[in-house]
Amino acid sequence: MGIRVELRGVSYIYPGSKSRALKNVSITLRNGMCYGVTGPNGSGKTTLLKIISLLYKPTDGHVLYNGTDPWGGDITSYRKRVVYVHEKPVMVRGSVLDNLALGLRIRGYNGDQIKERIERIAVKLDLSPLLDRNARDLSAGQRQLVAIARALVLDPDVIALDEPYSNIDFRKRKRLSRVVNELRGKGKLVVISSHDIGLLVSLCDYIIYLENGEIVLEGPAGEVYRELLSEH
Amino acid sequence: MERSALLASAIIVLVVIVLASYTFLLNNNSTIAVKATTTTSLYATGLLDYLGDKFEEKHPGVSIQFVAVGSGEALRRAASGDACFVLVHAPSLEIQYINQGVLEYHKIFAYNYFIIVGPSDDPAGVRQATNLTDVMERIYRAGEEGEALFISRGDNSGTNVKELQLWKMAGLDPKGKQWYIEIGQGMGETLVMASEKNAYTLSDIGTYLKFKKDGRIPNLEILYSNDTALINIYSAYLVKSCSGEERKAAKEFIDFITSDDGQMLIANYGVDKYGQPLFYPASDKLSMLESTWSELAGQG
Amino acid sequence: MEPIQIIVLRSLTISGTATLLAALWSIPLAYLLASSRRFRPLVYFFEALVGIPTVLVGLLLYLLLSRNGPLGFLELLYTPQAIIVGEALLITPLITAVSYQTILTGLSYYRELALTLGASDKQAALLVFRETLPSLISSVVMGFSRAVGELGVALIVGGNIKGYTRTMTTSIALATAMGEYEAAVKLGLVLTAIAVGVSLAVRLVRREWGSE
Numbered sequence: 001m002g003i004r005v006e007l008r009g010v011s012y013i014y015p016g017s018k019s020r021a022l023k024n025v026s027i028t029l030r031n032g033m034c035y036g037v038t039g040p041n042g043s044g045k046t047t048l049l050k051i052i053s054l055l056y057k058p059t060d061g062h063v064l065y066n067g068t069d070p071w072g073g074d075i076t077s078y079r080k081r082v083v084y085v086h087e088k089p090v091m092v093r094g095s096v097l098d099n100l101a102l103g104l105r106i107r108g109y110n111g112d113q114i115k116e117r118i119e120r121i122a123v124k125l126d127l128s129p130l131l132d133r134n135a136r137d138l139s140a141g142q143r144q145l146v147a148i149a150r151a152l153v154l155d156p157d158v159i160a161l162d163e164p165y166s167n168i169d170f171r172k173r174k175r176l177s178r179v180v181n182e183l184r185g186k187g188k189l190v191v192i193s194s195h196d197i198g199l200l201v202s203l204c205d206y207i208i209y210l211e212n213g214e215i216v217l218e219g220p221a222g223e224v225y226r227e228l229l230s231e232h
Numbered sequence: 233m234e235r236s237a238l239l240a241s242a243i244i245v246l247v248v249i250v251l252a253s254y255t256f257l258l259n260n261n262s263t264i265a266v267k268a269t270t271t272t273s274l275y276a277t278g279l280l281d282y283l284g285d286k287f288e289e290k291h292p293g294v295s296i297q298f299v300a301v302g303s304g305e306a307l308r309r310a311a312s313g314d315a316c317f318v319l320v321h322a323p324s325l326e327i328q329y330i331n332q333g334v335l336e337y338h339k340i341f342a343y344n345y346f347i348i349v350g351p352s353d354d355p356a357g358v359r360q361a362t363n364l365t366d367v368m369e370r371i372y373r374a375g376e377e378g379e380a381l382f383i384s385r386g387d388n389s390g391t392n393v394k395e396l397q398l399w400k401m402a403g404l405d406p407k408g409k410q411w412y413i414e415i416g417q418g419m420g421e422t423l424v425m426a427s428e429k430n431a432y433t434l435s436d437i438g439t440y441l442k443f444k445k446d447g448r449i450p451n452l453e454i455l456y457s458n459d460t461a462l463i464n465i466y467s468a469y470l471v472k473s474c475s476g477e478e479r480k481a482a483k484e485f486i487d488f489i490t491s492d493d494g495q496m497l498i499a500n501y502g503v504d505k506y507g508q509p510l511f512y513p514a515s516d517k518l519s520m521l522e523s524t525w526s527e528l529a530g531q532g
Numbered sequence: 533m534e535p536i537q538i539i540v541l542r543s544l545t546i547s548g549t550a551t552l553l554a555a556l557w558s559i560p561l562a563y564l565l566a567s568s569r570r571f572r573p574l575v576y577f578f579e580a581l582v583g584i585p586t587v588l589v590g591l592l593l594y595l596l597l598s599r600n601g602p603l604g605f606l607e608l609l610y611t612p613q614a615i616i617v618g619e620a621l622l623i624t625p626l627i628t629a630v631s632y633q634t635i636l637t638g639l640s641y642y643r644e645l646a647l648t649l650g651a652s653d654k655q656a657a658l659l660v661f662r663e664t665l666p667s668l669i670s671s672v673v674m675g676f677s678r679a680v681g682e683l684g685v686a687l688i689v690g691g692n693i694k695g696y697t698r699t700m701t702t703s704i705a706l707a708t709a710m711g712e713y714e715a716a717v718k719l720g721l722v723l724t725a726i727a728v729g730v731s732l733a734v735r736l737v738r739r740e741w742g743s744e
């Protein structure tokens with residue numbers, strides 16, 4: 001069954017902060033689609049992605065997963081359906097393999113299942129040569145890829161990637177884009193934030209443009225792109 | 233696997249060590265533990281541990297535990313019930329606690345003499361003094377003239393109390409003078425400082441001999457001694473609030489150190505090491521000591 | 533004088549137990565402080581108390597444990613247990629304040645990571661604990677070093693009783709008072725060696741563990 005994520009009048013204030021990082025955001029995200037989120041630094045992209053991935057509870061308004069509010073029920077069971085990959089991901093102690101296994105272990109998979117799933121994702125993202133490396137010795141780009149693999153290996157319904165391309169080399173970018181397309185093809189809901197509008201337009205179906213925590217522009221990728229071009 | 237085996241064995245070894253430490257180190261394996269507060273200078277001579285060991289040989293199952301602080305503090309702590317008996321040398325303080333009714337079973341078990349020590353060149357001329365008042369006056373005068381320093385324990389210890397009495401007896405008040413240094417430390421530290429600064433001080437003979445022999449106080453010499461006014465009387469008391477087995481053992485200990493055997497041990501203690509006794513047994517001169525004690529107690 | 537090994541072993545046992553005890557409540561406390569902003573003022577309180585004089589802790593505890601004091605009925609004064617309690621209290625602010633910083637950072641990194649991977653609150657807390665463990669151990673070792681090297685508490689509530697509550701530091705104080713400087717220096721060197729040894733061991737363990 002597909003998934004539909006709705007934000008209804010969502011505002012978010014960071015604890016201890018006075019101003020709203022997100023202001024009254026409403027949008028509906030559907031499965032089988034890729035959404036690109038862009039906007040200037042500090043406009044609220046990261047905050048929006050974390051709201052979608054159920055890491056932050058809206059200060060005002062609601063997030064709905066298929067019409068129900070996860071925050072009103074068993075949040076952990078909803079969190080198991082969505083992943084968020086940090087722009088500068090942290091690695092836990094141990095090898096790359098240990099890191100890839102982290103979420104699977106949390107979910108109680110057994111050794112064979114873990115091995116099989118990791119092998120599959122490692123081939124897909126070209127991580128096999130890295131598996132035995134100490135995860136904390138990796139370069140920024142390698143870490144980012146490992147973190148993406150660590151999330152995708154869980155086979156989630158909703159995938160939020162925060163600036164996934166920022167440290168990735170040209171060849172890996174193409175590989176990553178292929179993976180994103182494949183996910184969309186499998187009916188997943190993908191949300192990607194980036195400053196590279198061109199890339200988002202080539203990859204995604206729908207673009208959300210944020211400024212000061214508000215959606216100032218949204219629509220099908222091509223339209224938004226044309227609009228932005230004509231503006232600047 | 234190998235690592236976890238190693239870890240497991242390390243943990244087992246650790247647990248064993250910890251358990252062993254608990255059983256042997258932190259438990260009082262004797263049936264009766266009797267606590268005594270006493271003065272640092274007396275404890276530091278080693279006499280008390282020596283007497284305690286001898287006593288415990290004869291009374292298996294009893295352990296005498298000494299807590300060494302200043303005389304004033306020793307009495308105060310005993311009075312608040314933290315010890316079963318007390319060994320001190322400050323009659324004027326002792327009388328206060330006797331009057332308050334917290335101490336009883338007073339036994340004088342030893343005595344020796346306080347001594348006036350100072351630099352060998354003796355700028356105050358203490359060696360020429362004819363009596364104690366003269367000693368104190370000479371030091372005071374030299375102090376005022378900037379030629380001598382005096383170090384005071386300043387810790388309400390028996391020695392400190394004695395020293396204050398001496399000044400009072402001479403009709404002098406050195407408090408607040410530049411040459412009068414109160415350091416609030418034990419006898420050993422006071423002697424070392426006196427030696428370092430070429431100063432005068434009042435000491436008990438035991439601590440002086442020990443430090444002198446070990447070469448810690450090369451600049452100090454005994455300048456005035458053997459005056460009966462400098463007598464230093466060591467008394468034992470039972471604390472009234474202490475009861476039961478502990479009280480019985482404490483009383484036995486006091487009886488032991490005042491017995492003929494105990495007095496012999498006291499008389500001979502340290503002779504082999506220092507060539508002269510550190511303490512004199514009280515039994516020979518008990519009536520003289522008792523009247524001196526009353527006098528000193530009255531001088532408060 | 534007692535054999536030095538016995539004194540060393542006793543010191544280690546007393547301070548080790550005190551440290552474990554302190555860790556037992558300080559680390560959960562630090563977790564609590566780090567997870568809720570409401571308790572933030574308490575953090576400053578603990579940070580301010582890190583340097584509390586050992587003599588003051590000893591004295592306050594003495595007043596509590598003295599037979600006439602409010603806790604006198606426990607008959608803890610002049611026992612190793614009294615030193616254990618005193619040292620545990622003494623190092624609580626240190627372990628709490630240092631662990632707090634560690635856990636705060638740990639929470640912002642690893643709790644969020646765990647949640648993104650679908651962990652429950654309990655699993656997330658476990659991951660935070662696992663990842664911060666080396667740093668937490670370091671903070672506990674700092675506490676141990678302070679405990680094993682302190683004099684005030686051991687002297688005042690322990691009483692430096694031969695064969696019972698005599699520790700390395702009280703032995704050093706006594707040896708100094710008795711003019712036995714060689715013995716004092718020897719004990720001091722052992723004490724230093726232990727402190728250095730423990731911190732080296734922790735360094736090694738941390739490296740073996742591969743933490744940053």
Ligand SMILES: Nc1ncnc2c1ncn2[C@@H]1O[C@H](COP(=O)(O)OP(=O)(O)OP(=O)(O)O)[C@@H](O)[C@H]1O
Pocket residue numbers: 014015017021039040041042043044045046047048
């Ligand atoms: N932990 C925080 N506490 C308080 N304010 C925060 C916190 N994190 C972010 N903010 C604020 O919230 C607003 C939105 O931040 P957010 O990280 O969502 O921006 P962004 O669009 O992802 O920026 P960038 O392009 O730099 O990644 C900013 O004004 C930022 O200062």
Ligand SMILES: [Mg+2]
Pocket residue numbers: 045046047087162
């Ligand atoms: Mg961001």
